[in-house]
Amino acid sequence: MNAIKFSKAAVRKLRQKLIGCKFTTTDRFGKYFFAKLSNGHWLHLHFGLTGNLELFTDQSTKPQYTRFIIMFKNGEFIAFRDLRKFGIVQLVSDPESYRIEHNLGPDLLKTTEDEFLNALRGRKTAVKNALLDQKNFTGIGNWIADEMLFETGIHPETHPAKLSDQQLKELYQAAVKVVRQAIEADTHYGSFPAHFFANFRKKDAIHPSHKTSPIKALKVGGRGSYIVPEKQIKIE
DNA sequence: CGGCCTGTTTCCAA
DNA sequence: CTTGGAAACAGGCC
Numbered sequence A: 001m002n003a004i005k006f007s008k009a010a011v012r013k014l015r016q017k018l019i020g021c022k023f024t025t026t027d028r029f030g031k032y033f034f035a036k037l038s039n040g041h042w043l044h045l046h047f048g049l050t051g052n053l054e055l056f057t058d059q060s061t062k063p064q065y066t067r068f069i070i071m072f073k074n075g076e077f078i079a080f081r082d083l084r085k086f087g088i089v090q091l092v093s094d095p096e097s098y099r100i101e102h103n104l105g106p107d108l109l110k111t112t113e114d115e116f117l118n119a120l121r122g123r124k125t126a127v128k129n130a131l132l133d134q135k136n137f138t139g140i141g142n143w144i145a146d147e148m149l150f151e152t153g154i155h156p157e158t159h160p161a162k163l164s165d166q167q168l169k170e171l172y173q174a175a176v177k178v179v180r181q182a183i184e185a186d187t188h189y190g191s192f193p194a195h196f197f198a199n200f201r202k203k204d205a206i207h208p209s210h211k212t213s214p215i216k217a218l219k220v221g222g223r224g225s226y227i228v229p230e231k232q233i234k235i236e
Numbered sequence B: 001c002g003g004c005c006t007g008t009t010t011c012c013a014a
Numbered sequence C: 001c002t003t004g005g006a007a008a009c010a011g012g013c014c
Helices: A008-018 A095-101 A113-120 A127-132 A142-152 A165-184
Strands: A023-029 A032-037 A042-046 A051-056 A066-071 A077-082 A088-092 A216-220 A223-227
Touching: A008 A088, A023 A095, A032 A095, A042 A051, A042 A095, A088 A095, A113 A127, A113 A165, A127 A142, A127 A165, A127 A223, A142 A165, A142 A223
Parallel strands: none
Antiparallel strands: A023 A032, A032 A042, A042 A088, A051 A077, A066 A077, A216 A223
């Protein structure tokens, strides 16, 4: 997860492998994206905090913060944009071996409720830390964790051992629901359902369902976290 | 201007 | 083995 992935040697090799290739299919687990090349390799992209892909046709309008461009025969381009440079671009043998090698869990949507419960049970850390740990299952990021914890009324610092099976099951259902809806909205913040906590996720903001309990900001596992205090009470 | 924040992951020390 | 904290980075906002 650093700039070494963009060393001159790495870029040269990448270019060699990409030239003349077609993309044949794509795959994804969690936040890890893969595009298959007609030569059998897979191009792996991770967008970090600030990365995205953007299609453009006019070279003079190259998007800002572009770090990597794929040119197509028809004159179109795809830009890998990455303002904060936390993204990754690299060739890998295939998504599943990458997943295993890097100790990553399966995609959340391919994780059963039982597997979800087992992954959280026994963890001696705040439930939010466990949710963000991509080796259990992949796909839950910071705002999604806050979203599902709000929905289920669970305080992010509560330890999984203090939660009932019922609560953990609710958490699983909320996770699946939030991820599905986020995908439906193309993960575009402005397109999220109006009731989404993400729309109000800011210190001192007022959620319409909790007008007397302004949103509180705290740090959990080093990540900024936002809760509605009257709804999310820590269980010690 | 300084200091702190941010849709993430990995690495290292305890 | 697990866990917590810092680092990698650039720009926006007090």
